[in-house]
Amino acid sequence: MDEPRIHPSFEQKMAAPLKAEGIDTFQINLGYRCNLECRHCHVEAGPNRRELLSRAVMEMCLQVLQCHPIPTIDITGGTPEMHPDFPWFLEECAALDRRILVRTNGVILLEGPYTPFLNLYAKHRVEVVVSFPHVDMKMTNRQRGEGVYSRLIEAVRMLNARGYGQPGSGLILNLVHNPSGAYLPGLQNSLENHYRQALKEKHGIVFNQLFCITNMPIGRYLTFLKKTENYEEYMTALVNAFNPATLESVMCKYSLSVGWDGKLYDCDFNQMLGMTVNHGAPEHIEMFDLNSLANRRIVTGNHCYGCTAGAGSSCRGEIA
């Protein structure tokens, strides 16, 4: 099937090309290995994926961070815990005394060899971001696999027990909501209230913030959209909801993404599309140069409509 044309294209829609304005967040994708295979996963992660960041690239990342006072280190995957060198890498990152975020699927923290991460995260005061698509068990399980919901609740309970998400502890636990189908997320504030009330009442668990993230038409989610003949309608909904006010804060403006092979990308989405940074900026961590990267022109495509629809979407949820 021919790809339906997106009209107007994202490039046509923008008044001027998108440009970075510094690097506040250094996002590192440790690889595509994950114990789940969620149906919306733009990474198409799974237990058999072999792509993992090498020790050499990890060392290059640490060196870049040592030389440049980039305030936030954002670690993602797959689920980062499944990288065998992650405990070492986390200790090294912690020694740099930056804000550290780990994006985890949560349920991995209940599995034998990975349970020590619960204490490790608390010890290094890592901000934990857990994917939690819905407060409805059926919806979550449909998206992420049978039995995931109850394991998620258990994982959040264990994080809560260590102080995560509890007022005054300073241990931050944020949840991520993704729509469980071919529609856009609702307003973050409304959903956050709903989550807070439902999770407290049903399970007695707490969290700090809810980030609502629009599903990107990439990876497994794209396959789902096409298979169910929702692609065109979904893209039209994104284009119709384009909000120029979001362009100020799309995450590529302030972050840089490092792939498992050391290549540099404007964001994790471009990483999955194989679109490295361009327009004169160095495309591999070996050639890291803050000046040219901090002001680079962003490589965009029609998937960028996912970041700019409605209230916008980023790794931290709404942006406008």
Add this chain to the structure above:
Amino acid sequence: MADYYEQKDLADFAHIGEYAPELGKKYFDYYGEALKDGALSAREKALIALAVATTQHCPYCIDAYTNQCLSLGVSQEEMMEAVHVGSAMVAGIVLAHSTQMRKIIKKKEM
């Protein structure tokens, strides 16, 4: 003009102020105010809107508010219960009108 109702026409709702822009603006301001979070949450309001959309047989509103409910994390069971509220109300309204019929019958009967 092959069809009276076309899905893509939902996007045209934004332009209903055409030919009467001031009234259109007043309507959209009112609509926006009425549907936003207030004493009732946006979720509760979306469910009410869904029930109204089905009882009024409006395909555009059913499309818009099914999506809105999904976006706001409303479950399928909650949506279906809202539709049943609308359905029970409509049934009740129809049956309540039988009062008129029954009054007439009673008056006319020997």
